[in-house]
Amino acid sequence: MEQKLHVTLLTGRTIEQGVGKEYGKASHEYYDACSMCYMDSDDMRKLGIKSNTNIKVTTPVGSVVLKAVKYPRGPTPGLIYIPYGPWANAICSYATTSIGMPSFKGTPADVEAAPGEKILTIEELLMSEFGR
Amino acid sequence: MTVIKSVTCPICGCLCDDIEVTVENNEVVKMKNGCAVCEGKFLGYKGEHRTKKPLIRKDGKLVPVTMKEAVHAAAEVLANANYPILYGWSSTSSEAQRVGVELAEEIGGVLDNTAVVCHGPSILGVQEVGIPTATLGQIRHRADLIIYWGCDPWSAHPRHLERYTNFTEGRFEKSEWTSYMTKLKAHAGNRKLASAMRIEDSKAKPKPQACYVGGSPPELSKGGRKLIVVDVRKSMTAEMADFFIQVEPNKDYEVLQALRALVKDKELDVDSVGGVPVEYLQDLADALVNCEFGVIFFGMGLTQTAGKFRNIEVAIQLVRDLNSKTKFMIMPMRGHYNVTGANVVSSWQSGYPYGVDFSLGYPRYNPGETTCMDVLLRDELDASLVIAADPGANFPKNAVQNMVKHPLIVIDPHMNATAMLGDIVFPAAFVGIEVDGTAYRMDSVPIPLHKVVDPPAGVLSDEEILKKILEEVKIIKAKNAKVA
Ligand code: SF4
Secondary structure, eight states: OOSEEEEEEEEEOOHHHHHHHHHOTTSHHHHHHHSEEEEOHHHHHHHTOOTTOEEEEEETTEEEEEEEEEOTTSOOTTEEEEESSHHHHTTOBOOOTTTTOOBOEEEEEEEEEOTTSOOOOHHHHHHHHHOO | OEEEEEEOOOSBTTOOOOEEEEEETTEEEEEESOOHHHHHHHHHTTSTTBOOSOEEEETTEEEEOOHHHHHHHHHHHHHHOSSOEEEEOTTSOHHHHHHHHHHHHHHTOEEEEGGGGTTHHHHHHHHHHOOOOOOHHHHHHHOSEEEEESOOHHHHSTTHHHHHSTTSOOSSSOOOHHHHHHHHHHHHHHHHHHHHHHHHOTTOOOOOSSBOSSSSGGGGGSSSOEEEEEESSOOHHHHHOSEEEEOOTTOHHHHHHHHHHHHTTOOOSSSEETTEEHHHHHHHHHHHHHOSEEEEEEOHHHHSSTTTHHHHHHHHHHHHHHTTTSEEEEEEOOOBTTHHHHHHHHHHHHSOSSOEEOTTSSOEEOTTTSSHHHHHHTTOOSOEEEESOOHHHHSOHHHHHHHTTSOEEEEESBOOHHHHHOSEEEEBOOBTTTBOEEEEOTTSOEEEEOOOSOOOTTOBOHHHHHHHHHHHHHHHHHHHHHHO
């Protein structure tokens, strides 16, 4: 079992995130859809975690606690996928490489198990990051 | 109870205009034809999270105020700002976008739309090499090879396949829905078998990076429309594909260049490119050359990864090469329903599609400098207006931290993350549900949006709110000029 895994972080759309955002950013649909992270099942085994265990994802920008979910459609070793949303953006690289576009996909990150840590609600997350 | 037909869905760039909405007592009660996201919006929009009165932050809390008070406060902020940004614009009508350009010019601000964080790089790629493209109608009736590269329409544009590509009945190309269902049933059987075998052989070898989904490469020479997906993970769309190629993250540029070489009958002296064995790429190149009308649809998997606009440039160049052998098109999968309109309106009014800086009194465009993400990261702004977008949820944290340092005006129907962070918040009517207007589909075809119910009392449209602010800005500026 490993303490920490080095992975590549992708962020992107999921249909649940799409539906959740239409119900409203404060809705529980949006919270459930966006405060999670898809992982490869072998990678999860390496960390000694199962689906629905909390994990902490860390990048040079910061870290965030999310719920790990096994990626259902085949192996994605070394990749993690977080739906677009404030949780993903708490750790996304903001390097725009001089064209205005941050690097939302394909940046390095570390993942560790964090079963005892709490996933922040959108209000708590905004408060902790922006004081509002 | 009234049934309204041919309503346009104001959510994604597909702009499906065949939605049927049943309205009772000024409420949408039933829907037909829409996807899950569409139903979420039409049935869920009236939810409890909606603001109905303008709000202003007083002592750290957002409190309700009158429209007049809010308009005046917003206009004060904007008229007196030196370098404000006006960001968003992709989930509203082109009529509102037009007022936005005028407002930006009036206050000398930076006008930017959400393309900057989605298909901005695509626009840069197009500016480098042009784009051979078509309307979705052409594709629907004629395309026999569809490639989704770095995008997952099943999740982001749920009806794209059903309305415009493989699962639609075109005049010259038939729907592949039935054959897909047959394949699915066969697969379900195979999967049961595979899972039984996995129990026996729990130390099975890891699967190769690239894999055929529909069986062997002959799938690629089958009749009818073919569906190919290229992505870094097996997405839902990839599961439906005849052929799926799994590329290593950040390696799309290399794979596209390799394909260009193969299409030009050059040999590659490596075994694999970007994690994909060359023989798979050769199969793909053969399929590209042998189709009659092919299309590449691409998404954030190309624009947000390493290479960004260079990925698009080389994808377009591949399509250009292919056009010397067959007919090929390429199209970005535009996300928000009117982000294309935001680019179109901005282009026709200012000459530039996004990231337009009016601070010198004339429009200037220099992506990386005048794009709002960079203005935010350099913390050069002194106020912002956000409309029909949610950077509070969708921008990297550092950019938002700088945004909330300065007065933040938000116009949105939802109490979204940006509104929660805002200083002056205007509730707006839902465009395409409570007000009508125009939006541009992903292939740049303008489609009318329909009003099906009335907005709540006192809630105005984006266009009306912007016009009020613009008027008030002009009054304040005239007063300031007199004093000076
Ligand atoms: S595919 Fe897009 S436009 Fe069509 S119904 Fe779904 S969300 Fe609306």
